[in-house]
Amino acid sequence: MTENSSLRHIATFCGQCNCGCPELYVAEDAPAERGIVITDDFGQKIEMSVEQLEVLVADIKTGVLDTLLSPA
Numbered sequence: 001m002t003e004n005s006s007l008r009h010i011a012t013f014c015g016q017c018n019c020g021c022p023e024l025y026v027a028e029d030a031p032a033e034r035g036i037v038i039t040d041d042f043g044q045k046i047e048m049s050v051e052q053l054e055v056l057v058a059d060i061k062t063g064v065l066d067t068l069l070s071p072a
Contacts, residue, residue, distance in 0.1 A: 007026070025038075
């Protein structure tokens with residue numbers, strides 16, 4: 001995870017298995033631009049600001065990603 005940060009777990013996406021599902025954390029001690037951490041099941045991570053997460057959530061709510069979930 002983010003080095004020297006205290007991570008607070010927010011959510012696990014999927015959670016129906018033990019395969020290392022993607023998870024969302026808040027890195028309490030990280031710089032603001034890296035305070036949100038999303039991990040994947042391959043051991044990779046994304047670090048972003050709360051503002052970037054807000055844009056992502058707003059886009060999801062307005063349907064920007066809907067075409068990814070619908071069969072072509």
